[in-house]
Amino acid sequence: MDVIVVGGFLGSGKTTTIINMGKYLAEKGKKVAIIVNEIGEIGIDGDVIKRFGFDTKEITSGCICCSLKVGLRTTMNLLTKEYKPDIVMIEPTGIAFPHVIRNEVELMNLGEEVKIAPLVTLIDGSRFKHLMKEVKEFAMRQIIDAEILGINKVDLIEPIRIPILEASVQQLNPKARVVLLSGKDTGERFENFMQMVLPELKEVQEKTRVTATEKKSIPPETQETEDSIKASGVGSYAAEFEIEDGGSLSTEATRELTAELMNTIKGKVLRLNPEFVGHIKLFLDNGLETVKQSVTIYYEEPQEEIIKSKEGATPTFKILSAVSNVEKEALKDAVNSSVHETFEKRGIGVHKAENGHDHDHDQKHHGHHEHEQHGHVQRITSIKGRKE
Numbered sequence: 001m002d003v004i005v006v007g008g009f010l011g012s013g014k015t016t017t018i019i020n021m022g023k024y025l026a027e028k029g030k031k032v033a034i035i036v037n038e039i040g041e042i043g044i045d046g047d048v049i050k051r052f053g054f055d056t057k058e059i060t061s062g063c064i065c066c067s068l069k070v071g072l073r074t075t076m077n078l079l080t081k082e083y084k085p086d087i088v089m090i091e092p093t094g095i096a097f098p099h100v101i102r103n104e105v106e107l108m109n110l111g112e113e114v115k116i117a118p119l120v121t122l123i124d125g126s127r128f129k130h131l132m133k134e135v136k137e138f139a140m141r142q143i144i145d146a147e148i149l150g151i152n153k154v155d156l157i158e159p160i161r162i163p164i165l166e167a168s169v170q171q172l173n174p175k176a177r178v179v180l181l182s183g184k185d186t187g188e189r190f191e192n193f194m195q196m197v198l199p200e201l202k203e204v205q206e207k208t209r210v211t212a213t214e215k216k217s218i219p220p221e222t223q224e225t226e227d228s229i230k231a232s233g234v235g236s237y238a239a240e241f242e243i244e245d246g247g248s249l250s251t252e253a254t255r256e257l258t259a260e261l262m263n264t265i266k267g268k269v270l271r272l273n274p275e276f277v278g279h280i281k282l283f284l285d286n287g288l289e290t291v292k293q294s295v296t297i298y299y300e301e302p303q304e305e306i307i308k309s310k311e312g313a314t315p316t317f318k319i320l321s322a323v324s325n326v327e328k329e330a331l332k333d334a335v336n337s338s339v340h341e342t343f344e345k346r347g348i349g350v351h352k353a354e355n356g357h358d359h360d361h362d363q364k365h366h367g368h369h370e371h372e373q374h375g376h377v378q379r380i381t382s383i384k385g386r387k388e
Helices: 014-027 045-051 068-083 098-107 125-134 136-145 159-172 188-197 228-232 251-272 328-345 369-374
Strands: 002-008 032-039 055-061 087-091 120-124 148-152 177-180 234-243 277-285 289-297 303-308 316-324 350-352 376-383
Touching: 002 014, 002 098, 014 032, 014 087, 014 188, 032 068, 068 087, 068 098, 098 136, 120 125, 120 136, 125 136, 125 148, 125 159, 125 277, 125 289, 136 159, 148 159, 148 188, 159 177, 177 188, 234 328, 251 277, 251 289, 251 303, 251 316, 251 328, 316 328, 328 350
Parallel strands: 002 087, 002 120, 032 087, 120 148, 148 177
Antiparallel strands: 032 376, 055 376, 234 316, 234 350, 277 289, 277 316, 289 303
């Protein structure tokens, strides 16, 4: 079994990359499992992966970057016993240090047949200089630890700027292999990236390959214990809402509503930090289609994606926001007030879902007091090897 950790700051394109990787591996006949960890109890990326026809099941609540010893170990043990996948991919939240997760997996001693792939960190090339300005120290720590650095979203960068960006990134981490990626490109470049992550894809005949990473025994005192969410300087808030009669919204009405809502939230966030980076995303399922809107930086127009709903889906509405250098309470207020204003204007009733945790309460549920507000949804997705 190979374990691949794909990290990167908020909005760097981890979910799209993981979906592309999962499809590619499934086409090669591999059985793949994906563990997604998100900020808050509200999972959006796990839901998006689910819409691509992959079966997603929630395993546990707990923060991958602070209670790994419980959450991830249990999940990995369950996976290896029950699913027996060929490959496990882990997508940590954008405000975790990916090497912490990788180290934890190494220390689990899951057996000789478990190989840890080189650590992948994605960088959104189109926002690079803004990331270096807003969250420099945090982004640097993610970059320095990587073994493969994927400069992502190269389709959004002027070709003349790409070599300069490659050189800058390589300078920050001379040991890492730097690759260019785009969610829209799964051709030769993507194939080379996959072979870099899993060399056996190229050399299938070489059956006696040595484990990708030698088992390291890291003394407990040297392990990273710092709360990465505090270190990131990112305020985050996630919530789920119920819409009265949400099933009667047409696709067009859903698109208009989500676009207006995203612009309202973005406007309020801009007043809190005019040069924010991060990820604001919302997900409205009217029972037939799901409209997803997302913004990752202050100057970006909302990006829209329409995904077909699962048959018999109940209308759902989720928001996940994480932005640089903004206090959590101010962000929470900006999101909640925007939701109520936008829906009220259209005469549609909306209220916080009963089971929707906005991750700053429900303290008994988590049991480790210093990290309650950082509860992360941990989901696992199983992809059977099959032709798409």
